[in-house]
Structures are given as structure tokens and as C-alpha cells.
Amino acid sequence: MQYQGVLTKMQTEWGNPIQYYLVFEDGFINMNQLLNNDIELNFEGYQCLNCHKKKKIYRQGFCYDCFYGSPAVGDWIMKPELSTAHLGIQDRDLAYEEKVQLQPHIVYLAGSSEIKVGVTRKTQVPTRWIDQGASQAIAVVEVPNRYLAGITEVALKSHYSDKTNWRKMLQNEVETLDLIAEKHKIAALLPEEVQEYFYSQKEDLYELHYPVLEYPKKVTSLNLDKTPHFRGKLMGIKGQYLLFEDGTVFNIRSYEGYVVTLSL
Known part of the structure; x- marks a missing residue:
């Protein structure tokens, strides 16, 4: 059986384990059902997620022109402290930025490595x-806009990392954590204008379980530009990564906008 289409990040459904779906224009695949089976991937070309032209992907599924023109990939996406919609100041498209930035945002602690x-x-x-x-x-x-979330993250980055060690995450080398205790250390570290939004009573700790039969001992990233054809046995899914028996890992999020054929 074959599927062909443009890669976008896998859709997910909360569960134990989490359910993953790879969605193409003409159908979808429940990736959990493919565990312990061989999958063949073939790179066929590119299609920008924004303009839909067959142009080489530059970053985040966008071609070069769209990456530097679309409001969906403005600098405030990666650096929320740069958000300005709450001031009525446009970056690329104020209507779009107001829609995304002026809504409730969560600042969180997570354990991935x-x-x-x-x-x-x-x-x-x-x-x-x-x-x-x-x-x-x-x-x-929980704050009412992206800017307040951004300045909170900046204040906390001197105490916590804002990056995930993806190799440790994929090898399941995760530190033993007490996130509830860590959360209560944070209250005094928050910017003054955010103090009132601290979740002092709410202790909803999420525990996430992934469909992994076996974690790799070592990991090697699959690069579709260098290796346009790959075949391997799927042993797990975590984050947006497919984990294969030989230690190869494939980050679907990194290859959004790539046209592939998936053979089962």
C-alpha cells in the first residue's frame, strides 16, 4: 500500500499511549498501527505550505519568499517577547498577529530531557x-497575551533551559522530576506584571505516554536531502519523531513541505 503527499506535522490524540496520525490530502494513516512493521520513505520533491508552489523548502515548511513574508513565521513566533499586537503595532500583518497574540497563553515547565x-x-x-x-x-x-508569556519565559530562562536535548529525549534519558515542587519555586521569579497570573492553586500535572516498543541506544537523524530513499522497521513514535530499529530517527516536523511516498 502506498500513500503520497506533502508532509506536515503529525496530528495527535490524547491517550495512553498517545495516538499519531500522518495526514495527506487524500487520506490519513494511524501511525501507531505501523509499529513493528517496515516502512519505506521516498523523497519526491517540495511544496511550500504557504504558497503551495513546488519551490525548495527554506524553513518551517515555507519557501524562502514565504518565510520572509508570511506573518505565520514572524520573529515573535520563536521569541514571544517580541510580540507587539497588544500595543497595536504591526510586524507583518496586524490582523493576523492580533488573532494569534491576543489570546490566552500558558507558560509551563516540562520534562523531556x-x-x-x-x-x-x-x-x-x-x-x-x-x-x-x-x-x-x-x-x-496563564496570561492574556503572548507578550506577557514571552517576558515570563525570558525571566525564567536564567533558571531553566528553553531547549530540549533531542538525543536524550529520544533515548528516554529523562531526569527524575518533581515539577510541582519546581513550580512553587517560580513564584518569586516572575515579572511583577505577571505575578497575578500565577497558578497558585492549580496542580494539574500531565503525564505523557508514547507508543514506543523500544528506545534506541544511539540515534542518527535521517536527512531526506542526502538520503532520499529509506526503509526501516518502525519501533516507536515520540514528539514528532519516528524511531526505527537501526537507531535512525526521522523528525517529520523538520521536513514539512517535502513531498514523499510512503510505502507499507
Whole structure:
């Protein structure tokens, strides 16, 4: 059986384990059902997720022109402290930026390799944590816009990492964590304008379980540009990675906009 289409990040469904779906224009695959089976991937070309032209992907599924023109990939996406919609100031498209920035955001602690701090829209809980491969996560504050979340993250980055060690995450080398205890250390570290939004009473600790039959001892990233054809036995899914028996890992998020044929 073959599927062909443009890669986009896998859709997920909360469960124990989490369910993963690879969605193409003409159908979808429940990736959990492919565990312990061989998968063949063939790279066929590119298609920008924004303009849909067959142009080489530059970053985040966008061609060069779209990456530097679309409001969906402005600098404030990766650096929320640069958000300006709450001031009525446009970056690329104020209407789009108001829609995304002026909504409730969560600042959280997550354990994916070590404790990290991060920001996500409230509507992206727990999807954001799943995509990062977090084993546990807890909300610290809920603020009304992206800017306040951004300055909170900046204040906490001197105490916690804002990056995931993807190799440790994929090898399941995760530190033993007490995120509830860590959360209560944070109250005094928050910027003054965020203090009122601290989740002092809410202790909803999320524990995430991934469909993994076997974690790799060593990991090697599959690069479709260098290796356009790959075949391997799928042993697990974590974050947005497919984990294969030989230690090869494939980050689907990194190859959004790539056209592939998937053979089962």
C-alpha cells in the first residue's frame, strides 16, 4: 500500500499511549498501527505550505519568499517577547498577529530531557507538550497575551533551559522530576506584571505516554536531502519523531513541505 503527499506535522490524540496520525490530502494513516512493521520513505520533491508552489523548502515548511513574508513565521513566533499586537503595532500583518497574540497563553515547565520552560497558546495544551516529547508538564501561569508569556519565559530562562536535548529525549534519558515542587519555586521569579497570573492553586500535572516498543541506544537523524530513499522497521513514535530499529530517527516536523511516498 502506498500513500503520497506533502508532509506536515503529525496530528495527535490524547491517550495512553498517545495516538499519531500522518495526514495527506487524500487520506490519513494511524501511525501507531505501523509499529513493528517496515516502512519505506521516498523523497519526491517540495511544496511550500504557504504558497503551495513546488519551490525548495527554506524553513518551517515555507519557501524562502514565504518565510520572509508570511506573518505565520514572524520573529515573535520563536521569541514571544517580541510580540507587539497588544500595543497595536504591526510586524507583518496586524490582523493576523492580533488573532494569534491576543489570546490566552500558558507558560509551563516540562520534562523531556531536563526541566525546560516554554510558552504555548492555551488552545495548544497538551499538543505542544506532545510535539516536544515531554514526559511530564505543568502550567505555571496563564496570561492574556503572548507578550506577557514571552517576558515570563525570558525571566525564567536564567533558571531553566528553553531547549530540549533531542538525543536524550529520544533515548528516554529523562531526569527524575518533581515539577510541582519546581513550580512553587517560580513564584518569586516572575515579572511583577505577571505575578497575578500565577497558578497558585492549580496542580494539574500531565503525564505523557508514547507508543514506543523500544528506545534506541544511539540515534542518527535521517536527512531526506542526502538520503532520499529509506526503509526501516518502525519501533516507536515520540514528539514528532519516528524511531526505527537501526537507531535512525526521522523528525517529520523538520521536513514539512517535502513531498514523499510512503510505502507499507
